Amino acid sequence: MEKRIINPWQWQDQRSYVQAVEIKQATATLYCSGQAAVDANGRSSTADMRSQLIEALQNLEQVITEAGYECQGIVRLNIYSTSTAELFTCFDVFQDWIAKHGIQQASTVLEVKGLFETLNVELEATVVK
Numbered sequence: 001m002e003k004r005i006i007n008p009w010q011w012q013d014q015r016s017y018v019q020a021v022e023i024k025q026a027t028a029t030l031y032c033s034g035q036a037a038v039d040a041n042g043r044s045s046t047a048d049m050r051s052q053l054i055e056a057l058q059n060l061e062q063v064i065t066e067a068g069y070e071c072q073g074i075v076r077l078n079i080y081s082t083s084t085a086e087l088f089t090c091f092d093v094f095q096d097w098i099a100k101h102g103i104q105q106a107s108t109v110l111e112v113k114g115l116f117e118t119l120n121v122e123l124e125a126t127v128v129k
Helices: 011-015 049-066 084-089 091-101
Strands: 002-006 020-024 029-031 074-081 106-111 121-128
Touching: 020 074, 049 084, 049 091, 049 121, 074 084, 084 091, 084 106
Parallel strands: 074 106
Antiparallel strands: 002 020, 029 121, 074 121
């Protein structure tokens, strides 16, 4: 896989994403369903935003790993949240996870009216290798 990052500006670097990612000669692509704070028994979390974000990231990482991919291969990561204001109070969790895996991804953050049951945040990823 050949990966090229396109960033005409510098300001997005502080927000842990890039403006565009070009992939050439990928050997495979994984499209992940939205991952949220749902436990192994299918129970939705009732915890706070920070706890749900941590669990959603863990679930996303598990799906990616079990598929035989690496988190570093994430090229698109969309975040859906019932409160972007609350999400940004714990955005350090997201940024630390991105840095830990050396991810450079295109992203969109969307505030939505609601998510399934008691969920507050959901992550949708595209991964290449």
